[in-house]
Amino acid sequence: MKKKVLLMGASGSGKTSMRSLIFSNNPASLTARLGATIDVEQNHVRFLGDLILNLWDCGGQDAFMDSYLSTQRATIFSHVGVMIYVFDVESRDRAKDLEYYRDCLEALKRFSSEARVFLLVHKMDLVRDRAAELERKRRELVKESTGIGVTVFGTSIYDESLYKAWSRIVHTLIPNAAVLSRHLTTLAEACSATEVILFERTTFLVIATSTAAAPTEAAASDSISSLPPLPSPPKSPPKNARSPTSPSFPEDIHDPEPEAEPDAESDPHQLNPIRYERTSELIKAFKYSCSRFLRQEFHALEMELSEFSAVLDELTKNTYVMIVVHDPTIETAALRLNIRLARRKFE
Numbered sequence: 263m264k265k266k267v268l269l270m271g272a273s274g275s276g277k278t279s280m281r282s283l284i285f286s287n288n289p290a291s292l293t294a295r296l297g298a299t300i301d302v303e304q305n306h307v308r309f310l311g312d313l314i315l316n317l318w319d320c321g322g323q324d325a326f327m328d329s330y331l332s333t334q335r336a337t338i339f340s341h342v343g344v345m346i347y348v349f350d351v352e353s354r355d356r357a358k359d360l361e362y363y364r365d366c367l368e369a370l371k372r373f374s375s376e377a378r379v380f381l382l383v384h385k386m387d388l389v390r391d392r393a394a395e396l397e398r399k400r401r402e403l404v405k406e407s408t409g410i411g412v413t414v415f416g417t418s419i420y421d422e423s424l425y426k427a428w429s430r431i432v433h434t435l436i437p438n439a440a441v442l443s444r445h446l447t448t449l450a451e452a453c454s455a456t457e458v459i460l461f462e463r464t465t466f467l468v469i470a471t472s473t474a475a476a477p478t479e480a481a482a483s484d485s486i487s488s489l490p491p492l493p494s495p496p497k498s499p500p501k502n503a504r505s506p507t508s509p510s511f512p513e514d515i516h517d518p519e520p521e522a523e524p525d526a527e528s529d530p531h532q533l534n535p536i537r538y539e540r541t542s543e544l545i546k547a548f549k550y551s552c553s554r555f556l557r558q559e560f561h562a563l564e565m566e567l568s569e570f571s572a573v574l575d576e577l578t579k580n581t582y583v584m585i586v587v588h589d590p591t592i593e594t595a596a597l598r599l600n601i602r603l604a605r606r607k608f609e
């Protein structure tokens with residue numbers, strides 16, 4: 263199953279930089295050396311077995327934009343699953359940016375009326391009052407997007423916001439995300455874990471997370487097969503107070519709300535609301551260091567801290583799983599054993 267993702271926006275808005283961070287594991291500091299994209303650069307990334315992302319990075323210089331909107335219109339805008347439009351928050355030519363955006367939206371409506379649209383207000387690191395600026399831009403962009411639902415994110419290559427936006431975007435393309443979440447929940451229960459998180463291998467974007475919420479009837483009906491209980495870790499006592507975890511990404515978020523403070527009653531471990539995107543960002547940086555300085559690729563990680571332990575290990579050819587436990591009696595070796603036993607179910 264191939265999903266076409268269009269990455270569009272004015273020249274210099276940061277499209278190739280984000281692509282090189284997310285898909286090529288390059289550090290933000292190297293993006294200043296990137297040249298302008300000539301016409302369209304295509305990438306294929308295999309996500310979870312059959313799902314292939316076909317990313318079209320469309321160079322944003324005026325001559326290219328004009329050609330996408332005239333002679334190449336049908337080629338560019340047909341069969342699109344998602345359009346990601348990037349706006350430089352400090353752009354000097356806002357009127358022209360908006361004009362091109364409106365034209366692209368018209369073409370998208372004509373050739374791929376089902377496509378989802380994500381707008382990234384990018385280079386947010388250059389702005390002082392991020393929340394106010396993002397809200398202002400969001401209003402402006404929603405107003406320009408008549409007749410189409412858009413999701414707006416503030417992003418920067420210098421922090422985890424880029425991972426948050428891209429994880430949500432990719433999540434909308436995964437057909438069986440609800441089923442994955444339920445399997446992860448079963449794994450979490452078998453391990454008495456606080457939380458289990460599934461990452462895509464190359465990008466380290468979050469694909470799905472375990473959730474304490476019971477599956478809805480509608481979600482249950484599309485189940486491919488349910489995961490039988492796994493053997494519990496040898497030292498794991500029955501738990502009666504597992505932490506409810508954050509629900510996995512809601513399907514239809516139009517304005518990402520400011521992150522809520524964790525509520526001490528429902529979240530006894532005070533899980534950080536930005537933990538997923540921070541983990542993606544940190545592991546990517548660690549991966550880069552391993553390959554650059556040690557010339558090796560890491561395969562698994564274990565952390566034992568005073569309050570919790572975590573294991574990160576390969577689950578399938580295209581995914582990594584992270585299990586977080588707050589129970590000090592559970593051995594990380596038992597978690598790794600359970601990951602090994604769960605592999606077959608996720609392949």
Ligand code: GTP
Pocket residue numbers: 271272273274275276277278279280293294295296297298299300320321322323384385386387388417418419420
């Ligand atoms: P075209 O290929 O011409 O369409 O441009 P582009 O949109 O691909 O822009 P590119 O990724 O080449 O980025 C242009 C410049 O923006 C580079 O010097 C990047 O380092 C810089 N840049 C990218 N993202 C960010 C960001 O989040 N913050 C800041 N401050 N600079 C960024």
